[in-house]
Amino acid sequence: MxxxxxxxxxxxxxxxxxxxxxxxxxxxxxxxxxxxxxxxxxxxxxxxxxxxxxxxxxxxxxxxxxxxxxxxxxxxxxxxxxxxxxxxxxxxxxxxxxxxxxxxxxxxxxxxxxxxxxxFLPGTPAPQKLGSFPKDTHGLFFRQLGEITAAVHAVAGPSFGPVAGPGHARWSQAVVASLGQIANDVEGCGLDAVDLRRASDVALAGARLLDEVGKPRLLTGDLWTVNTLLAPAPVPAICGVLDLDRTWWGDPEADWTMRMARAKQDERLSFFDAYPARTDTESCRWRRRVYELRHLGALRLERHRLGNEAGVEDSYRAVAENLAALM
The missing domain is CATH 3.30.200.20 (Phosphorylase Kinase; domain 1)
Structure with a gap:
């Protein structure tokens, strides 16, 4: 062999x-x-x-x-x-x-x-190929990503939380449980998790706002460029989606994909040309802050696992900023 x-x-x-x-x-x-x-x-x-x-x-x-x-x-x-x-x-x-x-x-x-x-899916990982296309075609890629995400988010589920369980009757329960698990893991690494404990407390106190999300929707978990394959074509064409192992049921706004689509004011905004418009209320913006705290906690764990000490330190600043905005 x-x-x-x-x-x-x-x-x-x-x-x-x-x-x-x-x-x-x-x-x-x-x-x-x-x-x-x-x-x-x-x-x-x-x-x-x-x-x-x-x-x-x-x-x-x-x-x-x-x-x-x-x-x-x-x-x-x-x-x-x-x-x-x-x-x-x-x-x-x-x-x-x-x-x-x-x-x-x-x-x-x-x-x-x-x-x-x-x-085996043929194709080239998007991070390796996307840059070879003219910049003015990149919006086509993100529009396709919006279409794929919208198709996933249209699927309704039986409860909130990871697809394999445990399930929760209310969205607030799933969010608070996830923040608590992440905080436990951070402490298990020998790192300070006081800020994430506070985030969990804030989410619990705002359970009424979280529970305005009444219908569980399927979330990709971490779909972005690294999870896609591109076909041989004159413009970006997604031919494969890989590694959707972090799927869960919840508010589409809590999906990593939505966070990344809003992260920069560039061609990625073409994502929303294909993704259905959503109401943007004060409650929605508050929930997005809570979701960002969860993302930052998960990033802290990943950066620690990869030995990225500067990234770990930066997560504390980012969590503090988001907590201050919530308060």
Missing amino acids: EFRTIQRPDGSFQQSVTASDVQAIARAAFGCCTVVESAVELGGGLYNSVYRIRLRATAEPVVLRVAPPAERQFTSEAHLMRNECASVPWLAPIADLMPRVLTADFTGSVIGRDWMLQS
Whole structure:
């Protein structure tokens, strides 16, 4: 077997698997006579370990995604792969853009970690290709992203919170629970989480405003440029959407995608040419501040995981500014 992995420093969050692990997974999925000809680890992601696998008996490659060991996962990010699998039926409106799940194993009986095999989607990651197009065409990309997001947000669900659960009857309960989990994880890293505890208290005190959101909608969780593939074309054309493992039910304004679409006054505003106009009230703006506090808490965890100490420090300033605005 040709086997290539990404070399990372000792102690890195992402941990590669071995060639024998890949062979064991392939045989568990496709039968004991399966032969893996090559396994190449792919970069670009920051959470799961991802490999392009070629099997002797098939012409098309498949993709193997392996979750981090359970003991290395934050509580607020626990079992994201299981959440993604639970989300697949709900993501039917964009199924033509997503890889097919061929099989998944959450038993831990093969390599002691969750793993999933998916179909391979052709295309180039948008961060690598978008810049090669003329700047005046970039708005087409963000308009497509708005269409995709709108299709996902149109799906109504049974309760608030992660798609795989636990579910909550009210939106305020899901928001406060999420902020509490993030604060616990921050403290578990040895960092100060007093500001995030305060954010949770503010959200609880404003439960009435949060609960104006009465219908759970499907949120992508973290859809943005890094989760998309572009086709060979004269202008940007999205041909694939990947890694929607942070999906949850809630207020569309709480989605990471909405936050990023508003982050700069540039071509990304074309997103809203395709996304239905939403009422912008004082209550909406207050809720967006609460959602930003949640995003900042999650970013603090990710930056800590990546060793970005300056980014961690900057998150405290940003949280303080948003708390002051809320008050």
